[in-house]
Amino acid sequence: MAILIKNGRVVDPANKIDDIQDILIEQSKISRVAQGIKVKAGEIIDATDKVVMPGIIDMHVHLREPGREDKETILTGTSAALKGGITSCLAMPNTQPAIDCAENVRLLRDIIKKTAKANVFIAGAITKARQGQEITDINSLKNEGVLAITDDGSSIDCDELLLEAFKIAKANKVLVICHSEDKLLTRGGVVNLGIVSTCMGLRGITKESEYKRVQRDIQLAKRASASVHIAHISCGESVDIIAKAKQQGLEVTAETAPHYFSLTEEQALGYDTNMKINPPLRSKDDVAAIRQGLKDGIIDVIASDHAPHTENEKDIEFEHAAFGTIGLETELAVAITELVQTETLGWLDLVSKLTTNPARILGLDKGDLSIGKDADIIIVDPYQEWVVSKDTFLSKSRNCAFLGSKLNGVVEYTICNGKIAYKK
């Protein structure tokens, strides 16, 4: 069935389009992008005053299946993704079991095939069971179709081992994604180290624990001549280190998450465990540095780091509560509210960090509205206000750092692989 999207503001950074256009979808592909398309289509969507953009590619998502289906499943996670305008996710491998061998990739792929509502791509683990001890069979992971490898949730402490992993990844043309955290420095910390940790009487997490690892991870990638993607950066020093690496021409890319450009450590005062996130919410200066890093193009990607947890794991003492916030359903609205409306980023820049850049980094033939491409398209009412509340989530979990926030930007349609997969 052909779908015609009329009169929307089409934002397509890959083709440098930011203009009122119509888009025609035929046989699940984009067949025309032009003004005033007149054809008979099965479905005509009036997108007047709406933004029409490629579906978001969220390259940092914890879908929890297999193993922790009480937190999220491929089905619930991808349903939440579609509601948030995300048509493709990269599933992190810290499941139970970890995605650390061909068999487990096949197991996950089977679940995806049966239940996923959006595109789910797979990241494999760098080390077996993510223990940081023994490198996985990266070649066979690649042959099973993983787009990247990462021990996300943990950093690999052994330099030699990570260097070796970079070399193998390079030979197999697999991207390495680094969770850069020195646990010897975080030492059981639960909030950013500073006045907030002091007032709350909680162990603080230094910024060094992050940026020293960012520095090391980049150096090891350089030695292996491999490319590296740094996940969820939260502080100004990390931005500076990545900027320098890029100046040197290294193949380094970086991502941050919505909470790092919108929330500060003060949010944790009052012991709201939804604000317990790793890396932690940082200072106002860090939030400003992250925004500047996005603006300057140092940070390539915005990804949710969607980290669902049950109430049992969150509604307990702050020190014992799990780290993380869900983000699939708030990511775009937080970005519009905190980046576009503050004039930190224009629409083209924002959309590139949500679509074209992650597509390029992952080697995906998606993320743009070129003729012949898979029709992953979203239609967004860009400035419609809404309040985040527990009962709006399609995610199985409710642990959201933005509960109660007033945000702008509502996804009205999500078209995934040429079909209307979500409609408000």
Next chain:
Amino acid sequence: MAWVKKDLLGLEELTKEEIGLIISTAESFKDVSRRAIKKVPALRGKTAVNLFYEPSTRTRVSFEIAAKRLSADVINVMTETSSVKKGETLIDTGTNIQALKTDIIIVRHNCSGAAAMLARHVDISVVNAGDGWHEHPTQALLDILTLKERLGRISDLNVTIVGDIAHSRVARSNIWGLTKLGAKVTVCAPKMLIPVAIEQMGARVTYDIDAALRDADAVNVLRMQFERDEKGAFPSQIEYFKNFGITQERIKKAKKDIVVMHPGPLNRGVEISSEVADGTNSVILQQVTNGIAVRMAVLFLVSQAQDKKYGDTD
């Protein structure tokens, strides 16, 4: 002014007036403990539960006596393991205690923020008897009452707190309370035991004990917890006593009437010499006595706030 809070979680969230109200209420309750029949009927028919997840004698007994002198019934629930290890969560324990139709939970917990979390999940009153490194409001309040009795005021006093500031809820509550009432607070400890950015809480920092004592009207000596896990951050006991111990020699060089306080239990010869602890400048036992009046005041005020809320007239 009237007290409206159902809970007492810390001094950070209180106004100067609210702290003043607790102190003046405590002053009026002091008399009860001097009578032949040490009991008033203010909390008759109410039940207070001491829910202690950390070993404590002094604070628990003080709360128990305070509640009993107000004619409340008191139940002690003691567990030395954290709720998580034990299986039942703090919230479940709290809601169960509430379901027993009790009125006040007095909670001591090793996790910072535990009292606040409990207070969010129960409608009955929660009084923080110490949560992790965060706050120990009744200790700071009894310190304030004792200082006020001894020196006549809090405003413009120079108060020095010596010891492991980083891991001390007593230090934090004292800094909030004293600075709100207009005192100047100096903290003094080895560098590793001073938490980052504490100046932003309103305290001055020095690493020189003699400088810290020079202008001090009072010194609050914290217990050195040498049994803590992170030994790396700690100097040796001998080194600590040499550099930070409160000795008669150091007190002689300070103001003549300097008030020496200690929240207890004492480590004699570790952070304070026996000579000072038992000397004329020491108010350590007055602090213990004042603890009863302060805790009576707190239990009375939070209970009164509840009665108003639910329209009870008794």
